[in-house]
Amino acid sequence: MSLNFRKGILWGVCCLALPFLYGQEQDETLESAIFGEIGVCYVVPFAHGNNFLSEGYGLGNGFTIDAFVVMGSNWFVGGQGSHFKGEVTNVAAVGAIDKSGITHLHVMGGYSFINTGANRIFLEMAMGIGHANYRHIKEFKRFRDDGFSLATTLSSSYRITKSIGVYLKLDSYWDFLEVTTAPELENFFGRTQTFAPSIGIKLYTF
Structure with missing residues (x-):
């Protein structure tokens, strides 16, 4: 399954889910803080x-x-972790790497712009700083690049019950890796930007 096809499926799910989330009856209040x-x-x-x-x-x-x-x-603080993998498709652009595992860890702070009186629908934005770790594999060799990372998150969530909900979000990562290479290639190998749309389940505690 191609990456573009998978992205199309995810965004299609998001578009179908949003009317459902916002179209639910909101006469039932969830008073618990x-x-x-x-x-x-x-x-x-x-x-x-x-x-x-x-x-x-x-x-x-x-x-x-x-x-x-x-x-x-409205304000919240916390952390976020993410992990995904990548297969090299253009050896000329990357070099001696077959595949990589990419992990992000961020300390986040954010604000809820929409918080309905029923405590049911939320629109939140957050920003954070943290660490990016790229673990590379070439045949039997393993090595890594890491560095500083910035993150932003925009999410929309719907609280189904007092303890569980569903949410859609878009994470963006800007990574500044510590790599040793020719000066003219430092930005190419040391700076990356990743967008990560997602859908998930949220648990609420009191």
Whole structure:
């Protein structure tokens, strides 16, 4: 299954899900205050820009895990972890690598722009800083690149019951890897940008 086809499926699911989420009856209120949220998502990432990840890889599906503590009615802080894999499709652009596993860990802070009176529908945005780890494999050899990472998240969630909900989100990662290469290639091998649309389940704690 091609990457473009998988992306099309995911966005199709998102478009179909949004009317369902916003079209539900909202006369049932969920009065319990939310203290924390834990979310697990299925993600279909794709790289963007002029860099080795975009030019040389076909990225595979992965997952993200979010954990946030609510600070007051709208602000929240916490962390996010993600992992996905990539197969090299253009050896000329990448070099001596067969495949890679890419992991992100971020400390996040954000704000809920929409929080309905029924505590049922939420629109949230978050930003974070953290670490990116690229683990490469070439036959029997393993090596890695890592570095500083920035992340942004835009998510829409629907709280089904007091303890569980579903959500859609778009994560964006900007990675600044510590690589040793020719000066004219530093940006190509040391800077990547990844978009990661996803759909998942969210658990609420009180």
